[in-house]
Amino acid sequence: MECFSISGSCVSNLHFHFTENGHSQPPLFNSQFTAFSSLILSSNFPNYPYPFILFPLQTLLHLFLAYSKALERTQSSSFGYHFGLQEPLETELVTVPEATDQLAENLPSDSGVYAVFDSNSELQFVGISRNIAASVLAHRKSVPELCSSVKVGVVAEPDRTALTQAWKSWMEEHIKATGKVPSGNETGNTTWIRQAPKKKPDLRLTPGRHVQLTVPLEELIDRLVKENKVVAFIKGSRSAPLCGFSQRVVGILENQGVDYESVDVLDEEYNCGLRETLKKYSNWPTFPQIFVNGELVGGCDILTSMHENGELDGLFKK
Amino acid sequence: MGSRGAKELVSRATKIKTKLQSAFEARILELEDVSHRHASHAAVKGNPNFAAGETHFNLRIVSPRFEGQSLVKRHRMVYDALAEELQSGLHALSIVAKTPQEVEIQQKRAPQ
Numbered sequence: 142m143e144c145f146s147i148s149g150s151c152v153s154n155l156h157f158h159f160t161e162n163g164h165s166q167p168p169l170f171n172s173q174f175t176a177f178s179s180l181i182l183s184s185n186f187p188n189y190p191y192p193f194i195l196f197p198l199q200t201l202l203h204l205f206l207a208y209s210k211a212l213e214r215t216q217s218s219s220f221g222y223h224f225g226l227q228e229p230l231e232t233e234l235v236t237v238p239e240a241t242d243q244l245a246e247n248l249p250s251d252s253g254v255y256a257v258f259d260s261n262s263e264l265q266f267v268g269i270s271r272n273i274a275a276s277v278l279a280h281r282k283s284v285p286e287l288c289s290s291v292k293v294g295v296v297a298e299p300d301r302t303a304l305t306q307a308w309k310s311w312m313e314e315h316i317k318a319t320g321k322v323p324s325g326n327e328t329g330n331t332t333w334i335r336q337a338p339k340k341k342p343d344l345r346l347t348p349g350r351h352v353q354l355t356v357p358l359e360e361l362i363d364r365l366v367k368e369n370k371v372v373a374f375i376k377g378s379r380s381a382p383l384c385g386f387s388q389r390v391v392g393i394l395e396n397q398g399v400d401y402e403s404v405d406v407l408d409e410e411y412n413c414g415l416r417e418t419l420k421k422y423s424n425w426p427t428f429p430q431i432f433v434n435g436e437l438v439g440g441c442d443i444l445t446s447m448h449e450n451g452e453l454d455g456l457f458k459k
Numbered sequence: 460m461g462s463r464g465a466k467e468l469v470s471r472a473t474k475i476k477t478k479l480q481s482a483f484e485a486r487i488l489e490l491e492d493v494s495h496r497h498a499s500h501a502a503v504k505g506n507p508n509f510a511a512g513e514t515h516f517n518l519r520i521v522s523p524r525f526e527g528q529s530l531v532k533r534h535r536m537v538y539d540a541l542a543e544e545l546q547s548g549l550h551a552l553s554i555v556a557k558t559p560q561e562v563e564i565q566q567k568r569a570p571q
Binding site: 386424425426427437438439440441442443446447 | 535553554
């Protein structure tokens, strides 16, 4: 997954403390302060495609988007990105609508930055998203009391650098104005950051191949599959399976939302000898192999077929 | 290669088919060699056994012998019949094993 794919998981990388690329220092909020210009709403775009409707905040937002998109069409490619930068933070709040479909209509599903304000118009959080509307929706679901209104800035050329720059400029602006980081962006604050569910590590059968086992490998396998409800023996790790069949198995298990353990049969360091021993143990000559409640369910074909027949739900509930 | 070369004259696909046919009295036996799709597979590249292809197959087999057997059991039956092949370089076998009855039901369900 790209770092910026969804707001929750991505924002952590842009948290006040940068960790990407090995930098452990906070981003610099100094010299590069952007001169924020007010939006030019009228004369430049007499034929903007968005109607003035309802209340002015929305109108401004729409205009901004129209302007941004038009710029994208007419100007050099980097212009939209600069436009994103110049988008001032303090004005033009968009009330977060109650209904989901309204939210989708009023907010762009584009990439960019967004700032969330509470009912006192206090800035709570500045985030980056590949789909602003979806991110805001997710925030409103998790912390409705803090999501009163938002400010969005679509970034026209939304590569990583551009998005980071846009985010930085908003942070800079807020810090300059208030002297502090938005509370949601403070280190350690996890209110807004929905960590992508961490993938479990793959299980290891042995402490290492040079360590003499006191228990036969076969017994270790036996314990493992009996002590864990669902165990998948796969080629490669669960986060990066090295075989198409293993990949499909992981996909199905993830798709089912099953809490499962995985063992990499190719791991010669920690699962040395596992392949041959497991083949004998299970009387099954190929991998992947899936065990439920200590019993072999089968390999990729069987799991796929059960998945398609809807038999898996029953199996995992047992 | 030497003496082995002569043995290899019969393709693995043929051997698999012959073995399965006699073991299962298969009504339908379809074997597809998909080794080319796995040509870049690490296990295939590094292993001299796999040089000639015929490492990955898709199998569809319909046999009355599968009646009353679980999927795992059916696959095991197929694997057992092909034990020799599996030991000599058959790397992956994707199996669809059905009974004639199941095929009939499936055909009825499918839109005409």
